[in-house]
Amino acid sequence: MAYLGSFKPDKGLLEDLILAPGVSGFEDPVRGYILEFLGKYGKPRVDKLGNVVFEAGGKGPRLLIAAHMDELGLLVTGVEESGLLAFRKVGGIDDSILQSTHVIVHGSKGPVPGVIGAEPPHLRITRKAGEQAYKPWYELRIDVGAESPEEAVEMGIEPFTPVVFRKQLTYMAKGRYLAARGVDDRAGCATLMELLRLVSNGIVRPRVELVLAWTVEEELGFIGARSLARELEPDYFIAVDTVTCCRLPLTGSMRLGGGPVVRAMDNYYVTPPRLAKAVYRAGSARGLQVQVATAGGGTDAAAFHYSGVPSVAVSVPVQYTHSLVEKMHTGDYAGWTRLLAAIVESGLED
Secondary structure (H helix, E strand, O other): OOOOOOOOOOHHHHHHHHHOOOEOOOOHHHHHHHHHHHOOOOOOEEOOOOOEEEEEEOOOOEEEEEEEOOEOEEEEEEEOOOOOEEEEEEOOOOHHHOOOEEEEEEEOOEEEEEEEOOOOHHHOOOOOOOOOOOOOHHHOOEEOOOOOHHHHHHOOOOOOOEEEEOOOOEEEOOOOEEEEOOHHHHHHHHHHHHHHHHHHOOOOOOOOEEEEEEEOOHHHOOHHHHHHHHHHOOOEEEEEEEEEOOOOOOOOOOOOOOOOEEEEEOOOOEOOHHHHHHHHHHHHOOOOOOEEEEOOOOOOHHHHHHOOOOEEEEEEEEEOOOOOOEEEEHHHHHHHHHHHHHHHHHOOOO
């Protein structure tokens, strides 16, 4: 049996984290859920930006492992005379997915359901050749049923109110796959919490001084991680984040179901080869499936790498990243925790 073969992730933990709202800069709901969980194992702290840090114990090199709490979403920028809401995107959202979507506006008086409407094709003015078939975000509006700015205010909606897409969790192929908005990176948040439970229960014995963190505003440029890199100065850093699958030649032979991924390179930096090999060896020596791939985009690891801390991203492959249906293999997700446990038990030996 593979390392920690009896380990099974808590399905409810993952689902609760995915469903919790937490647009970049507005992470309070998901942070509150994480803090409640951590309180069972010790005393976490929250820094000035809202990052959550938990000292998990152990002796050896100081290893910080982090996942980001924030998610893609929208931000209300104004209310028109019609009662429709103008907005801007928060994070890397493709305009093509915005039309005809259900959203939830998290106003001061509670959540308000709404929709982003779409122009019917039979009323659409013929477009010029080569013109995109969908409207850009700045031409779209959120409809919450308000008929005036005053009615929107009565609902608790005003400028700078965060908006999330309504989420649905879809299990496919008898539970082999899960698709939902927010797999990036609530799956990573859950994985760190699973790791902490294993360490706290004595099932995993770290050969490192283990610090865990849940960061803010990763989707806007690793904002929370930049602050932690200056403050904590670990010997090593691991970003626990998703990696986009599966597109040759960019991502190599990575596939869903092939196990968690050591991210060898992305658009921001090349992982130090020694560190990448140590992570791969920690998993493969324990009989775990481990993939190595390159990627687009970046992770919190870039912030630490730029600060001079050897850093690597350990990821779960996800298809349809930054969409409303981010899809991952549940076996890869379980293997993610096993791989992180193997890393902290190996102590990142040469």
